Amino acid sequence: MNRIMALANITFLNGLRRNAVWGLCLFALVFEICGVFFIDFFGHDLGRVISDFQFSIMWTAGMLFILFYAVQAIAWDDDHRIIDSILARPISRTEYVLGTMAGLSLLLLCFELLLAALAMAEIIWIKPIIGSSYFPVFSITHFIITWLALQLILLTHLGIIMLVSAAIRGAFPVMLITLAYSLICSGLPVVRESIGQQSEVSAQGLDKILQGMNMIFPDFSQLDFKDSVLSNQSMETMIGTPVWMPFSLVIAYLAIVLVLSCFIYQRRDIL
Amino acid sequence: MSGQPFPIKSPVILVLLVIGYSFLFITQDRHTSVTPPNLSPALPVRLLDVLGHSYMNQLITESLFIKTAVYYGGLNQQPNENNLEIMRQHFITMSQLHPKLLDTYYRSESVLAHRGTTFVQAANTILENGRSALPNQVVLPFFEGFNYFHYLNTPVK
Secondary structure: OHHHHHHHHHHHHHHHOOHHHHHHHHHHHHHHHHHHHHHHHOOOOHHHHHHHHHHHHHHHHHHHHHHHHHHHHHOOOOOOOHHHHHHOOOOOHHHHHHHHHHHHHHHHHHHHHHHHHHHHHHHHHHHHHHOOOOOOOOOHHHHHHHHHHHHHHHHHHHHHHHHHHHHOOOHHHHHHHHHHHHHHHHHHHHHHHHHHOOOOHHHHHHHHHHHHHHHHOOOHHHHOOHHHHHOOOOHHHHHOOOOHHHHHHHHHHHHHHHHHHHHHHHHOOOO | OOOOOOOOOOHHHHHHHHHHHHHHHHHHHHHHOOOOOOOOOOOOHHHHHHHOOOOOHHHHHHHHHHHHHHHHHHOOOOOOHHHHHHHHHHHHHHHHHOOOOHHHHHHHHHHHOOOOHHHHHHHHHHHHHHHHHOOOOOHHHHHHHHHHHHHOOOOOO
């Protein structure tokens, strides 16, 4: 456990030393402030617009962090031999996976926490200015739950990078495969919906296959609670299921992905 | 030039280059800023859903809304059939991609509803999308009822 913590600490500090991470953080914060000007284009649903804008910025910044920094930090590459220097020390492959994942997750969460704090401050500041006709409700509890759900989406992508990096060398292929994974995850529900409208027997068979694929490529839109931020209704009423259900499903998925990465790392020849 | 180093030490060169670039930029910008407003058709909803990874659907819809508003505001004459058709397509896309955005329904009602039978029916289709997503918004059935009563002359509906 100490070795995992030490590795997580090194990964976290290494991330803090990267100017690119600070640059991304700065740009994301500036974009969030621009939300104030963004709502000027709208006339009625101002609360929804600013809330959607802030969460979209957090999602985009998180994905950029994952695809352009985390991939470089994890992937085996001829230019990036971090893994060699770490595994040269008395540390197991499992500890490497868990330590690196913990360090990058901590860095991502700190980064997203900063963005969330600014987003919440901005919304709380602007709500009385807009007035209750155009921004009737803002639920802080729902904001936090929505933010946690967003973090789970991002952490799962981080886990997928860990898994793909275990199997494939090179940062660029890992980035492309992760991007493809993300597109499949968002495209699969669309395909299932269109297949579900057909009543033929062959379509039903295909739907079963797609259901199986959906277990491998989960539908992250079930963790999109942005609409609830503007409502006082209970989360359960809004999403139709108990709120712990999508959370526990994706946490279980992430655990499987990490254990699988540990298995693959243990069986790979690093050199 | 034959093997001698050529260091640029004087800031005068940089200042001259910046002035030259600024002059060219302003000249070029004068030509490009007079182009007529243009609105390309919105991509299909399902494709936008995939491209936006579902999480970005709201922001994509809001960007489409701004694009349509800027286009409509930039028209210096009464919109013709082509202008209205392209805006109709955008409003339908918005109402399907992010049906909870109230601005779509106010804007589509004010832009489309009084432009003839085809467009008032389109406005009603858009409002029906809104009614299923926002059942508590009384303004949406009011708009729809008003369209049937006033523009389509079918008060029974």
